[in-house]
Amino acid sequence: EVQLVQSGAEVKKPGESLEISCKGSGYSFTDYWIGWVRQMPGKGLEWMGIIYPGDSDTRYSPSFQGQVTILADKSINTAYLQWSSLKASDSAMYYCARIPGLPRPGGFDPWGQGTLVTVSS
Amino acid sequence: EIVLTQSPATLSLSPGERATLSCRASQSVSSYLAWYQQKPGQAPRLLIYDTSNRATGIPARFSGSGSGTDFTLTISSLEPEDFAVYYCQQRSNWPHSFGQGTKLEIK
Numbered sequence: 001e002v003q004l005v006q007s008g009a010e011v012k013k014p015g016e017s018l019e020i021s022c023k024g025s026g027y028s029f030t031d032y033w034i035g036w037v038r039q040m041p042g043k044g045l046e047w048m049g050i051i052y053p054g055d056s057d058t059r060y061s062p063s064f065q066g067q068v069t070i071l072a073d074k075s076i077n078t079a080y081l082q083w084s085s086l087k088a089s090d091s092a093m094y095y096c097a098r099i100p101g102l103p104r105p106g107g108f109d110p111w112g113q114g115t116l117v118t119v120s121s
Numbered sequence: 122e123i124v125l126t127q128s129p130a131t132l133s134l135s136p137g138e139r140a141t142l143s144c145r146a147s148q149s150v151s152s153y154l155a156w157y158q159q160k161p162g163q164a165p166r167l168l169i170y171d172t173s174n175r176a177t178g179i180p181a182r183f184s185g186s187g188s189g190t191d192f193t194l195t196i197s198s199l200e201p202e203d204f205a206v207y208y209c210q211q212r213s214n215w216p217h218s219f220g221q222g223t224k225l226e227i228k
Contacts (some may be wrong), residue, residue: 035217045157045165045208045219061216062122078185088224095164099212107155107210114164 002026004096006033006112012086012119020115022079022096035108036070036081037095048094051079052101056073077099086119093117123147125209125220126184129191133228140196142223144209153213156185156194160205168207169194170193 006019022034035050049060053072060070069082079096094115097108124147134140144154152172157165167176169185172192182197196203204227209220 037219044206044222045159045210047210047217047219051215059215061218097165099217102153102212105171105174107167107176107212108157108165109167109170109176111164111166 002098004108004110004112006010006094006096009116012116012117013121014088014119016086016119017018017082018081018086018117019082020094020117022081022112024077024079024098027098030074031096032100034072034079035097035099036068037097037108038064038092039095039114040092045095048081050099053077053079059107063075080120081082086117088119088121091119122213122216123150123214123218125211125218127207127209127220127223129223130221131224131226133226134199135228136199136201140194140199140203141209142194142196142207142225144187144192144194144220146190146192146211150211150213152188153211154185154187155210155212156183157208157210158203158205159208165208196199197227199225212219 036048038046048064049070050071051058051072053074071080096112100106126145127141156169159165173185182194208224
């Protein structure tokens with residue numbers, strides 16, 4: 001079974017750093033992109049960025065460029081989303097999801113279960 | 122950056138009715154358009170990829186159509202479990218933007 005399992009919920013203070021993870025299993029981790037999606041409370045889905053673990057090619061949405069860092073360690077089939085200095089506005093649910101690169105068919109599937117990040121003083 | 126605009130924002134229908142959801146792109150995305158369903162407290166689920174292909178396990182009442190800039194998700198006969206929020210997403214260009222969502226609610 002193809003699965004993405006994310007790390008658990010986090011409660012942090014403004015200014016702190018954070019790394020959340022997404023571990024893939026049941027498929028060749030280096031053959032698919034892993035994307036990160038933010039969902040703020042009561043709001044829609046926002047595409048943050050994506051990484052190809054095979055060669056670490058990474059793309060960011062302009063809205064998130066410089067605000068987060070996306071990494072992957074293909075030796076342990078895990079992708080990461082990092083913040084160096086959290087803000088209260090980073091409080092949200094964060095999802096990872098797998099997608100094949102063009103021209104292979106597909107969409108974001110599967111999705112991780114989500115990681116809730118709460119940033120509060 | 123490609124902007125996806127979904128309409129309507131909210132759609133009120135009854136079980137058994139047909140639902141038609143729209144997604145319009147600010148420029149052509151070819152056929153690289155997907156649809157997702159999200160229920161409260163759950164991660165999104167892929168329904169349709171590349172305009173018209175149903176994902177594994179998705180019932181035949183869900184269908185997608187369109188090309189270029191105009192796309193449609195149709196649910197032929199609504200079941201109670203179909204009431205949720207639906208998002209479209211393009212993967213033609215970086216960033217792979219999402220639409221703002223359509224909430225399908227029970228009338």
